[in-house]
Amino acid sequence: MTGPTTLTGIGSTPRTGVGTARWYRGGADLTLPDRPDPSTVDPAIERERFEAAREEAREAIRLARDRAEARVGGEEAAVFDAHEAFLDDPGIVDDVEDAIADGTPAEHAVRDRFEAAIGQFEGMDGRMAERADDLRDVRDRLLRALLDAPTPTDLSTLPAGTVLLAERLTPSDTAELDPAAVAGIATVAGGRTSHAAIIARSLSIPAVVGVVDALAEVADGTEVLVDGEAGEVVVEPGEKRRAAALRKDDAPVVPEPVSTADGRAIEVAANVGSGAEVPPASDRGADGIGLFRSEFLFLDRESPPDEEEQYEAVVAALEAFPDDRIVVRTLDVGGDKQVPYLDLPEEPNPFLGRRGIRLSLEEHADLFETQLRALLRAAAHGRDGNGGGGSEGDGASDDDRDDRGGLAVMFPMVSRVEEVEAALDRVESVAADLAAEGVDHAVPELGAMVETPAASYLADALAARLDFLSVGTNDLAGYVMAADRESDAVADYHDPLHPAVLRAIDRTTAGAEGTDAWVGMCGEMAGDPELTELSVGFGLDELSMSAVTIPAVKERVREVDSAEARELAEAVLRCETRAEVRDVLGLDE
Numbered sequence: 001m002t003g004p005t006t007l008t009g010i011g012s013t014p015r016t017g018v019g020t021a022r023w024y025r026g027g028a029d030l031t032l033p034d035r036p037d038p039s040t041v042d043p044a045i046e047r048e049r050f051e052a053a054r055e056e057a058r059e060a061i062r063l064a065r066d067r068a069e070a071r072v073g074g075e076e077a078a079v080f081d082a083h084e085a086f087l088d089d090p091g092i093v094d095d096v097e098d099a100i101a102d103g104t105p106a107e108h109a110v111r112d113r114f115e116a117a118i119g120q121f122e123g124m125d126g127r128m129a130e131r132a133d134d135l136r137d138v139r140d141r142l143l144r145a146l147l148d149a150p151t152p153t154d155l156s157t158l159p160a161g162t163v164l165l166a167e168r169l170t171p172s173d174t175a176e177l178d179p180a181a182v183a184g185i186a187t188v189a190g191g192r193t194s195h196a197a198i199i200a201r202s203l204s205i206p207a208v209v210g211v212v213d214a215l216a217e218v219a220d221g222t223e224v225l226v227d228g229e230a231g232e233v234v235v236e237p238g239e240k241r242r243a244a245a246l247r248k249d250d251a252p253v254v255p256e257p258v259s260t261a262d263g264r265a266i267e268v269a270a271n272v273g274s275g276a277e278v279p280p281a282s283d284r285g286a287d288g289i290g291l292f293r294s295e296f297l298f299l300d301r302e303s304p305p306d307e308e309e310q311y312e313a314v315v316a317a318l319e320a321f322p323d324d325r326i327v328v329r330t331l332d333v334g335g336d337k338q339v340p341y342l343d344l345p346e347e348p349n350p351f352l353g354r355r356g357i358r359l360s361l362e363e364h365a366d367l368f369e370t371q372l373r374a375l376l377r378a379a380a381h382g383r384d385g386n387g388g389g390g391s392e393g394d395g396a397s398d399d400d401r402d403d404r405g406g407l408a409v410m411f412p413m414v415s416r417v418e419e420v421e422a423a424l425d426r427v428e429s430v431a432a433d434l435a436a437e438g439v440d441h442a443v444p445e446l447g448a449m450v451e452t453p454a455a456s457y458l459a460d461a462l463a464a465r466l467d468f469l470s471v472g473t474n475d476l477a478g479y480v481m482a483a484d485r486e487s488d489a490v491a492d493y494h495d496p497l498h499p500a501v502l503r504a505i506d507r508t509t510a511g512a513e514g515t516d517a518w519v520g521m522c523g524e525m526a527g528d529p530e531l532t533e534l535s536v537g538f539g540l541d542e543l544s545m546s547a548v549t550i551p552a553v554k555e556r557v558r559e560v561d562s563a564e565a566r567e568l569a570e571a572v573l574r575c576e577t578r579a580e581v582r583d584v585l586g587l588d589e
């Protein structure tokens with residue numbers, strides 16, 4: 001391949017890096033010998049081999065876990081606990097042992113059983129499909145042990161400036177990478193929400209996944225640029241493109257809050273999916289956390305976290321940002337986020353079913369209560385001293401709260417005023433219980449996500465009852481455009497730059513005008529520096545995003561004039577097609 005050639009995929013870590021391509025092919029050859037005649041197989045020996053392989057794999061998984069914990073933190077490392085659990089899963093172990101008893105050699109029994117499990121997960125939606133990667137990882141560890149195959153290339157010692165190309169990377173592969181050495185990752189397979197992609201993001205390694213386009217033709221040693229924001233891999237990019245891309249990525253970190261050129265303060269906060277993402281957010285200059293996806297505390301485990309664990313996770317985030325606001329979203333499961341132990345109802349169309357606040361108010365009222373107890377206790381932390389003597393809050397009018405600091409809590413997937421009223425009642429009753437028990441607590445700021453057209457139409461009524469609203473453009477675009485956010489086939493529809501979505505955003509800020517509620521945005525649109533002026537023009541007070549784009553968005557906010565930004569928003573709101581919107585914004589089609 002002679003460049004420059006641009007291959008497209010899915011941007012996963014929105015940073016850019018340039019380096020030298022190096023293919024990673026998983027190291028060892030795991031081709032199995034031909035299956036022998038069952039009568040020649042000694043099941044006792046095979047059982048012993050299987051046992052020994054499990055123990056070897058267990059040791060390697062624990063080592064990977066410790067290494068990941070040291071590099072990216074405990075929450076990301078917890079994926080390896082899930083890997084270890086596969087080694088003990090009776091549904092797998094018993095089947096492998098049964099096959100061995102019938103005369104199947106251990107390596108064939110392992111491969112067959114894992115292939116079946118991988119096939120099952122691949123047939124599911126969203127995050128569950130990505131558990132297939134975890135199973136592949138465990139299967140390969142077992143097969144390596146059984147075949148006595150060499151361990152794969154040591155990914156922790158790659159030379160500086162490597163762009164790693166692979167068919168797919170497992171979570172263990174990714175956790176081994178040294179972010180100082182690896183300039184980028186491009187893989188043929190994988191989605192944005194696979195564990196491997198999440199770990200790469202936590203390590204801030206530029207990454208593009210799902211590059212089906214001719215990645216295989218890129219030879220080792222070629223210069224490659226990985227633009228994880230545009231979702232592009234540029235082969236032999238040339239000096240101009242390289243310099244432009246790196247300039248974009250290198251916006252200086254601005255630790256203090258920023259205002260527009262004419263003095264309007266805009267909070268630029270971080271979205272985090274786990275405690276491990278909190279320190280990098282603060283390093284990138286986040287003004288607090290605008291979206292703490294609390295559901296990550298519930299994934300990849302066998303039972304929900306208890307009140308204490310949730311309390312501690314939130315307090316750790318508050319301590320990392322003592323002067324800033326931390327917005328924790330209550331449990332948002334259902335739709336693409338399935339949690340097996342919660343026994344969520346089977347639904348023909350989960351995106352239009354029991355999700356978010358709907359589950360918290362009914363099927364999982366118990367989990368909601370535990371979560372609110374943890375949150376109200378955490379809200380007292382740091383007031384009147386470190387954790388001691390918190391006030392008994394009185395909801396939206398709690399006036400001893402610092403303007404911008406402290407805890408805020410928001411409810412996901414709201415579509416009715418009644419849901420907000422019921423959630424506020426639950427908060428009040430949890431506060432009363434804690435008071436009766438003599439437990440320190442406070443009522444945090446309370447808000448709702450605007451992710452449904454209903455919430456956008458009702459923004460005035462919601463804002464009148466709450467302290468804030470936060471626009472979730474990922475789901476809002478999906479529901480306004482009737483386009484599944486997980487489906488490639490309708491990816492074109494799922495774009496916040498469609499006029500209908502932009503009008504829903506504007507309707508939200510307009511609805512909140514005249515109330516005391518502030519309005520933020522925490523969908524992916526908020527993190528796009530090319531859309532910062534438009535977001536300011538819509539009247540948003542806060543933009544919350546993946547930590548990596550915070551410096552570029554802060555830089556952009558400082559250049560914006562809010563009157564001009566409003567004119568831009570008005571021009572965009574007059575558009576009738578996405579092409580016209582892109583034209584007004586000066587973006588290429």
Ligand SMILES: C=C(OP(=O)(O)O)C(=O)O
Nearest residue numbers: 451472473474475522523
């Ligand atoms: C931020 C959002 O929530 P999530 O992506 O977690 O569904 C959104 O829908 O825009």
Ligand SMILES: [Mg+2]
Nearest residue numbers: 451472474475
């Ligand atoms: Mg959402």
